[in-house]
Amino acid sequence: MLITFAIMLVFFAGLIVILQRIKVDDKSFTNYAVGDRSFGARYQAMSFLNTWYPGAMFTAFGGMAAASGIISFYVLTYSLLTVILMYLMAKPVWTWGKVFDLKTQPDLFALRYNSTHIRTITAIIGIISGIPWLVLGMQALGEMFRYISLGNMTFTQAVVFGVIVIAIRQIWTVRIGMKGVVISDFYQGIVAYILGTAMLIGLIVWLVVVKDISFATLEPAKLSIPGPDSKEGSLYLFSLVLTGALGGWCWPYIFVRLFTSNGVKSLKKSAALAVPLSLIFCASLLIFGMLSGALASVNQNPNDVWFIVSQEAGGLVLLGLAGVVLLAATMGHIDGNIQATGSQIANDLIGNYFKLNTKQLIIFSKFGMLLLTILASWLSCLELPSLFTLGVLAYQGIIQLAIPQFLGIFWKRGNKYGAIASMSIGFIVAVILELVYHGNLPWAYGLTSGAVALVVNVFVYVALAFLIPQSNKEKQRVNELFAMVAEKKPSQYADGLLYEK
């Protein structure tokens, strides 16, 4: 136990040293919320990865690969497809963000649809949907501490310990804001995805050479993809990949990464840097999970595959490193979630209805982060049996932002009526389907409730775009928005166009 915790302590101390060296700068809310749009491609790439791949990748998806096999590769497919979306969105989103000083995802909705109320609705959906995942992340950390304590901690003690560690970490998130999140993401990302990938490759070699496990030794069922005759349904994989790729950019803490970059070029370069890292890391994790599924010890507890195999292959030192890798990945996700939510509370909820100066915005943001940390910490220590179901439900709900978000970015015709109605109706349909069918729609050929609701969502959005035409003034405003994206040097619009804030 001393060895595993000592390794953790070294990693944590390194992180604190880095965070302590960052200068706290409260001169503007833009600096606090999006780090003054100052980050280059390398920081952007690692920050994206550290927010995209949480610690649950090693437990939930590693476990899924071990228990279910090749179907788990859907996470790799949608994680790479989503980088294409990032590449395509980079120019319009960054340009509008720079010109209009946008700081959050709801800010972009408000700009595109010229509506203040859409900012509130988007923020509420984003904040509520994010809480279950924050709590799940904290609980996963507890599970990790229980494991690396070698059974010396009870589950409750381990969860409380994990919550204390992550709550201490949030002191710097609250103090420094986005700069602290992105800079620490770089350090955490190197540990989680560079060291993590090296460990995964080493463990795959160990499984093949020492344990004599290969794809050929796995059960045939673990190598098949659900098709028309499967119990999951013929469109199951399609639904998982589509909702995963679209839904990723609907999370406020992922979307805000588009505003922290110092330019379109850095953003696109970060996509080019992140995509091979993402491929190698995620493919290694899933191959590792699949091969580990052949071990009897993993079969009984597939979600602990990362810890079980690390300990079997490399003893307590490798177990300690496995804990550090998972901690680094988890921290990146939780920090990003808390920071983005704090910004939304100040900017999109309170700031949407009251005129706040920079100091007040930062204070409300810090207060919001503090409240969220306390709320999530408290919830994490409770027995919440339906939390994972709530997390899945939240995902089906948040992807309803995808239609007004992506069509709004790439199609001029959509209007605020369509945007508000489509995401609200889509959200309600997803919740009702989920509550009635509990994630298994017998008539939908494997489509999830969120995917079915997306069909309704897009229909409402497009229908209202044609039924309620934009006014001439609005049409001209939207045309100007799209025209500045088409410019080769959108910086000429530095003074910005006005819109109803």
Place this chain on the structure above:
Amino acid sequence: MPNISHHHIVRAWFLINLFVCLYPPLYWTVGKSQAFVLGLPASFIYFMSISISVTLSILYAYWEESNSEELQ
């Protein structure tokens, strides 16, 4: 003119990626197969092929745009 053709390649590649990742009859066919090629199952080859294609398309798109000085 060379820039236009590069743009078309990128767009077509992105669309092909979308198609091969999402088109159900394609993964149904692969999913049924129990064949192994060089010790690797067909379903694994399918997922890795589409993943590598997506990765290469983004790298190509960035390389093409940065060479054409379109990115400022």
